[in-house]
Structure formats: structure tokens, C-alpha cells
Amino acid sequence: MPQTPPTRFAYLGPEGTFAEAALSSVVAPGEGVRQPAASVPAALAAVRAGESDAALVPLENSVEGPVPATMDGLSDGAPLVITREVFLTVAFVLAVRPGTRLADVRGVVSHPHALAQTARTLAGLLPGVPALPASSTAGAARAVAEGEHDAAVCAPIAAERYGLVPLADDVADHPGAVTRFVLVAPPGALPAPTGNDKTSLVAVVGDRTGALLDLLAEFAVRGISLTRIESRPTRERLGVYSFSLDCEGHVADARVGEALAALHRVCDDVRFLGSYPRDDGRTNRPVPDVAADAAFADAGAWLDRLRAGQV
Ligand SMILES: O=C(O)C(=O)C[C@]1(C(=O)O)C=C[C@@H](O)C=C1
Numbered sequence: 001m002p003q004t005p006p007t008r009f010a011y012l013g014p015e016g017t018f019a020e021a022a023l024s025s026v027v028a029p030g031e032g033v034r035q036p037a038a039s040v041p042a043a044l045a046a047v048r049a050g051e052s053d054a055a056l057v058p059l060e061n062s063v064e065g066p067v068p069a070t071m072d073g074l075s076d077g078a079p080l081v082i083t084r085e086v087f088l089t090v091a092f093v094l095a096v097r098p099g100t101r102l103a104d105v106r107g108v109v110s111h112p113h114a115l116a117q118t119a120r121t122l123a124g125l126l127p128g129v130p131a132l133p134a135s136s137t138a139g140a141a142r143a144v145a146e147g148e149h150d151a152a153v154c155a156p157i158a159a160e161r162y163g164l165v166p167l168a169d170d171v172a173d174h175p176g177a178v179t180r181f182v183l184v185a186p187p188g189a190l191p192a193p194t195g196n197d198k199t200s201l202v203a204v205v206g207d208r209t210g211a212l213l214d215l216l217a218e219f220a221v222r223g224i225s226l227t228r229i230e231s232r233p234t235r236e237r238l239g240v241y242s243f244s245l246d247c248e249g250h251v252a253d254a255r256v257g258e259a260l261a262a263l264h265r266v267c268d269d270v271r272f273l274g275s276y277p278r279d280d281g282r283t284n285r286p287v288p289d290v291a292a293d294a295a296f297a298d299a300g301a302w303l304d305r306l307r308a309g310q311v
């Protein structure tokens with residue numbers, strides 16, 4: 001019997017990133033093939049090119065907010081859908097080559113998101129020392145190991161992986177920050193509804209009065225709670241925005257399906273980004289009786305009877 005090839009997972013590499021830790025929390029060692037990518041766009045491109053089956057990428061952080069490369073990478077290009085979400089508490093160390101002292105550090109390198117989450121602590125430890133961007137926290141650790149920079153902000157595991165030692169532990173300005181990662185794949189069969197799901201989408205609204213209110217109303221009137229919304233530039237011109245949002249429920253739920261169909265009518269463009277099990281440890285709000293599948297089915301049957309002349 002032909003064997004199914006192992007799933008190829010692209011992730012923001014190199015080894016030792018938070019993205020890899022997030023992937024390890026959902027894919028057992030030895031299961032699938034892990035393919036480190038140089039950047040979020042590269043991980044998404046690998047999936048679009050068929051070189052990877054799925055990509056694990058950071059979407060947002062509880063302190064720093066959205067990860068623009070992922071937000072924009074999912075809005076543009078060939079469609080990809082989220083098949084699961086993964087939450088990871090992130091903790092950072094200031095890592096150096098053995099023997100380096102604080103006074104020797106002339107630059108600190110890390111992923112911009114990690115630098116932003118540690119800016120205050122770093123300013124206290126290393127006043128006036130420039131912060132330099134890297135493609136990932138582990139990429140920064142590797143660059144320090146290779147002698148390109150003096151210090152990196154990275155995960156303790158990345159420091160270890162690249163032979164670095166911590167000059168300071170827990171350098172986050174807000175301890176306990178959580179990053180939400182998503183596993184994305186080419187469109188295909190959707191994860192089955194679990195009763196506690198989220199749906200993600202991007203909608204471009206027209207440049208007219210009340211356009212955002214119209215979008216929001218489609219959710220509100222159907223008893224659907226939003227869990228995230230943010231605006232992103234469409235890059236067309238100032239004044240035209242897309243809204244990236246997550247709502248409770250699965251597109252298979254009547255209320256969510258109908259809301260999406262309504263957005264298709266009222267928005268300039270809607271991109272469905274998937275329905276997947278909610279995994280933030282929270283439970284969707286109770287659905288009002290009037291927004292339950294049974295109520296939609298009943299209303300549909302009533303309308304069918306009217307149309308058939310059975311008044
Ligand atoms: O560089 C990494 O290790 C990543 O996984 C990326 C990333 C991010 O993009 O936010 C993930 C978690 C941390 O918040 C910092 C960096």
C-alpha cells in the first residue's frame with residue numbers, strides 16, 4: 001500500500017524560534033517534517049508553492065498587537081486558510097557569547113516584536129545601546145553566536161541552541177505576554193465544527209459613511225461576538241482600509257454563514273480566512289435562541305412555505 005507522505009510544516013526559523021516552540025506544542029516529535037523558513041512571507045510562499053503543506057506563523061501578541069507580515073501575507077496572494085490556532089507564553093533572555101559582559105555590548109539584535117516587548121528593560125540594562133532588527137529571535141541568537149552582534153533577545157532555548165549564555169533573564173517589560181500563532185494551509189476541507197470555533201476573515205469596506213457600521217451590524221444582528229478587529233491599509237490609497245477580524249462560530253453555523261454572505265453583498269471584497277477550533281481556553285458566548293441553527297432552519301422553512309403559496 002502506498003504510504004501517505006509526512007506533512008511538511010514550514011515555520012519561522014531558524015531552530016529555536018517561538019514559532020518552532022508553538023509548532024512543537026501541537027506536532028509530536030517525529031511527526032511530519034519541519035521546514036524552517038527565513039521569514040513569515042517565505043513560510044507562506046512555501047505553502048503557496050506546494051513546497052510545504054502548512055505553515056505555523058505568529059499572528060498577534062498580547063503586548064505588541066498584530067504581526068503585520070502575517071496579517072498582510074494572509075490578505076494578499078493566493079488564498080490560505082487558518083486550520084488551527086496555538087497560544088504560547090513568551091519569555092525572553094538577553095543572551096551573549098560566554099565571557100561577554102554588559103559593558104561590552106554595543107548592539108542588541110532581535111525580531112522587532114521581541115525588541116518592542118523588552119524596550120524598557122533593555123534601556124535600563126543597556127542605556128544608549130542600539131536595538132537592531134533580525135528576522136526572528138533565533139536568527140538573532142545565531143547571529144550573535146557567529147560574532148555578527150554582541151547580544152540577542154531570544155527564548156532561553158534559542159540561547160542554549162546557539163551556545164549563548166543569559167546576561168539577564170526575563171527581560172520582558174510585561175511578563176506573561178502571549179503570542180497567538182496560526183497554522184495555515186491551502187483551502188480544502190474545513191476543520192469540522194466543534195461547537196467552540198472561531199472564524200477569521202478580511203473585509204474591504206468602501207470609502208463611504210457608515211461602511212464599518214454596516215459590516216459590524218451583520219454580526220451584531222445575528223448574535224455573533226467578535227473576538228478581534230483591526231484595520232490594515234489596502235495600500236491603494238489613504239482612506240481605503242481592510243478590516244481583519246475574528247468572530248465566534250464556524251462558517252457551517254447558519255448565523256455565521258449568513259453573516260458572511262451578507263458581507264459579500266455590503267463589502268467591496270471579503271476574504272475568508274478559515275473556521276477552526278477556538279484554543280485560547282475560553283468558551284464562545286451562549287448563542288441567543290433566535291440566532292441558533294434551529295431558528296434559521298425554522299425561518300427558512302417558513303419562507304419556503306410562503307413562496308410556495310402556503311400562506
Ligand atoms: O522570532 C520568533 O521567535 C518568533 O516566533 C516571532 C515572534 C513574533 O513575530 O512576534 C513571536 C513571538 C514573540 O512575540 C517574538 C517574535
